[in-house]
Amino acid sequence: MTQIRVPTPLRPYTEGEGQVKIEANTVGEALEELTAKFPSIGPHLFNDDGELRPYVNLFVNDKDVRTLEGVQTAIHDSDTLMILPSIAGGIFA
C-alpha cells in the first residue's frame, strides 16, 4: 500500500490522521481513494470543476508530480505521496 502524508490543515478531514495507507496505481487513483475514504477532504483538494485547487502540491517521495506525469504518475507500495500546501498571497496591486 502507498502511504499518503496529509498536511496539518487537511487533517481535520482525515479524522486527525497524518498518514493514510491507500491501494492505488497512480497519483490520481490515490486521491480518488483518499476522497472515497474521507469524503469531506474532497472540496479542499478539488474545486467545483473537479480541478486541483491552486494551493495543492503533490510530491511522490521528493519529486513534484508536475515534473513527472501529473496525476497520471505511477506510484508503488514503497512510495510516499505527499500533499503539501502552497502558501502564497500578496497585496491588491
Added chain:
Amino acid sequence: MKLLIPGPVMDEIRSHGEKLYPEEGAGLILGSIEGEHREARRVLPMPNHFNSGERNRRYLLDPQEILQAEELAEQLGLEVIGIFHSHPDHPPAPSQYDLDWAVPWYVYLITRVEQGAASESRAWRMLEDHTRMVEQALEIEDGEG
C-alpha cells in the same frame, strides 16, 4: 477563533516585515490549539520565493520548506497554526490574490508596513466553503507572554 501572540513573537513578525520592505515578508506561525484559541509560541521567517521583480506585491513559500517546518513543529510538540505576511504600504486586509490562495484552517496574520515601519496587524481565516476570509480576534500579550 482568537489568535494569541506573545509580544516578543509579534515583535519578530513586525521586524521581518520591516527588514524585507519594500518586498513582502512571510513565514509560518508555530503554536498550540486550545479549543477556539490558538496561541503562537514562535515564528519561522521564510524566504520569499516569488519572482524577484514582484516580491513587493507577492509572496510564495516553498512546499519543501513548509514540510521541513511541519516536521520541526512536530519535534517541538507544536503545530503550524498559521501564516504571517506583510503588505508593504497597503492595508492588512486580504486581497483577491490572498483569497485565491488561502487554505482553510490556517490563520493568516497580515501586517501593514508603511514606509518601512510595521503598523497595524489583523488576523483572518478562510471559510470552509472557500468563499471569503473572515477577521479573527487578535490579542497581543505584553511582556514574556
